[in-house]
Amino acid sequence: MSLREEVRDWLAEHVRPLPSVDTAEGFAAHREWERELAAARLAVITWPAAYGGRDATLGEWLVFEEEYWSASAPVRVSQNGLFLLAPVLFSHGSQEQRDRYLSAMATAGEVWAQAWSEPDAGSDLASLRSRAARTEGGWLLSGTKTWSTRAAFADRAFGLFRTDPSAERHRGLTYFLFDLRAPGVTVRPIRQLGGGTGFAELFLDEVFVPDSDVVGEPGDGWRIAMSTAGHERGLSLRSPGRFLAAADRLVSLFREQGSPAELRDRVVDAWLGARAYQLHTAEIVASGDPPGPETSMGKVFWSELDVALHETALDLLGPAGEVAGRWTDDYLFSLAGPIYAGTNEIQRTVVARRVLGLPA
Amino acid sequence: MRSTEHQEFTAALHKMLGATDDPWPKLADMGVTDLDSPLDLVVACEELGHHAVPGPVAESLGAAPALLGAFEGVATLAMPPHLPYAADASSADLVLLVADGVVYRGELGARTESVDPSRSLWEVRPAGILRGEVPAAAFEMGALCCAAYLLGAGQALLEMSVRHASVREQFGRPVGANQAVQHRLADVAIGLEFARPLLDAAALGPLEPRDVSAAKVACADAAYRAARSALQVHGAIGYTTEHEMSRFLLKVRALAGAWGTQSWHRERIMESL
Numbered sequence: 001m002s003l004r005e006e007v008r009d010w011l012a013e014h015v016r017p018l019p020s021v022d023t024a025e026g027f028a029a030h031r032e033w034e035r036e037l038a039a040a041r042l043a044v045i046t047w048p049a050a051y052g053g054r055d056a057t058l059g060e061w062l063v064f065e066e067e068y069w070s071a072s073a074p075v076r077v078s079q080n081g082l083f084l085l086a087p088v089l090f091s092h093g094s095q096e097q098r099d100r101y102l103s104a105m106a107t108a109g110e111v112w113a114q115a116w117s118e119p120d121a122g123s124d125l126a127s128l129r130s131r132a133a134r135t136e137g138g139w140l141l142s143g144t145k146t147w148s149t150r151a152a153f154a155d156r157a158f159g160l161f162r163t164d165p166s167a168e169r170h171r172g173l174t175y176f177l178f179d180l181r182a183p184g185v186t187v188r189p190i191r192q193l194g195g196g197t198g199f200a201e202l203f204l205d206e207v208f209v210p211d212s213d214v215v216g217e218p219g220d221g222w223r224i225a226m227s228t229a230g231h232e233r234g235l236s237l238r239s240p241g242r243f244l245a246a247a248d249r250l251v252s253l254f255r256e257q258g259s260p261a262e263l264r265d266r267v268v269d270a271w272l273g274a275r276a277y278q279l280h281t282a283e284i285v286a287s288g289d290p291p292g293p294e295t296s297m298g299k300v301f302w303s304e305l306d307v308a309l310h311e312t313a314l315d316l317l318g319p320a321g322e323v324a325g326r327w328t329d330d331y332l333f334s335l336a337g338p339i340y341a342g343t344n345e346i347q348r349t350v351v352a353r354r355v356l357g358l359p360a
Numbered sequence: 361m362r363s364t365e366h367q368e369f370t371a372a373l374h375k376m377l378g379a380t381d382d383p384w385p386k387l388a389d390m391g392v393t394d395l396d397s398p399l400d401l402v403v404a405c406e407e408l409g410h411h412a413v414p415g416p417v418a419e420s421l422g423a424a425p426a427l428l429g430a431f432e433g434v435a436t437l438a439m440p441p442h443l444p445y446a447a448d449a450s451s452a453d454l455v456l457l458v459a460d461g462v463v464y465r466g467e468l469g470a471r472t473e474s475v476d477p478s479r480s481l482w483e484v485r486p487a488g489i490l491r492g493e494v495p496a497a498a499f500e501m502g503a504l505c506c507a508a509y510l511l512g513a514g515q516a517l518l519e520m521s522v523r524h525a526s527v528r529e530q531f532g533r534p535v536g537a538n539q540a541v542q543h544r545l546a547d548v549a550i551g552l553e554f555a556r557p558l559l560d561a562a563a564l565g566p567l568e569p570r571d572v573s574a575a576k577v578a579c580a581d582a583a584y585r586a587a588r589s590a591l592q593v594h595g596a597i598g599y600t601t602e603h604e605m606s607r608f609l610l611k612v613r614a615l616a617g618a619w620g621t622q623s624w625h626r627e628r629i630m631e632s633l
Contacts, residue, residue, distance in 0.1 A: 279557035352542030
């Protein structure tokens, strides 16, 4: 049986609607879903077998994702860990860190939140001020992190802290892993546009972190974090399967609504965009090149495609477009795309200067 | 995915086209008129668009061989309703009219001007049947070659814009240092970047009408966006025939509606979904 058939059959048998991941009950249900995926060895197919994977290729992962989204399977509660932290642990982490964290991440025994932004450091992340002070056997973290996805219910977090207060901007930053339930951590869930608490603010007051939870060398955090930023903007966070599935649903909705001629071009363009993103991604995977500044082009493309696709769906629904449901949920989710992982304005500047070579 | 051979072929074409004012005889010398794999043709037509080579490119390289097999010289054709006129027919060796489900030899009628002054449009009358059927591949190959040409022209317009914005100074700095200009050109680059996979995918497999339409819609939109942005970035000099940019701009405008309008291709995609 091919991987595609195996995934499709397994999902057909197991996918069920779950309560919102932004409630305690829903979070627990999504954890249980991840545990089932892991038991079928479908949670992290590109990882080595030792951590629950199948050593699958990125091309196979794209197939998995197409089936996953096509089946309307649940949101991956472990997404931050799987797609942002795990690549860092594989490339920069210690063997001890990989052994301690990866298997638990794959089964959602531990769910990770990201801790990048601060109240005064968003797109300009290098201006961050949260600090880590040396102490016996480790570090004491203090400061405020915000827009921390999944932090309302997650177990642990990863992020950057300033270990050298005399160093400017990118220098003197260190990549830390920390326990969200450690003494000194306060989590304040933040209500998002859609009403759920998809992210939270984190207040840290001398939170102890042992040396063994520093990733890479102290002071090398910026370089390490940028290697995950590439992942977040590029392939990992937004697989083509998501847009292909949404475009197919949009075409069905267009027909159900009587194929209104005035909206035809927008529906076709959404379908074309999803197809272009799929083909473009397949080319990148086949080339084997590491992510470069070109990932900024992809980030702008998929995030604007996502908004346009869902706006078209709401317009197709007409006066019923305001009725809360799947399309409005997905629309609200799409609105965040042009902001997170580096706003699209930052991305366009990266494209202009680093891809096109325009002057600064 | 394009091979190293394709990249070398593009480089060789680029060099030849940059060094001549009369490219058509040299295209035959380089074997461009004998290409029959859609991907090879797409690679060639994209580079011809990159240089805005005048003449009936999609007609002669893409459609005519699919209609008649190999022939000598340059061919053009009318194919109503998509191509009501035969482009550049007075200088072509072979003029065809595709209508009534057959291929006629075409006889030249009145000349009409195009918005693109490097292009002439001719009415054509039937003058004897050359083939009693019309292979569907002819239209698809023409549309695919036209899409490739547009993508190449769009890429050239972006390159010109970047060059101009990097050297033209106002307020004591290059105009391309302004974010309003940078972001506009970034959007042009993104449009071209995500049109190319659709073009290559259409050329790689058996020619599927839906894939050809996808390529034409994406390439024409991306090229037109590149053209409008190029004019804006160049400012007044771009609105003159003294700058080569205007030649590309008008070529893109003329070809955007050739080989099936954007609306017709979008409808064809929707019908196939």
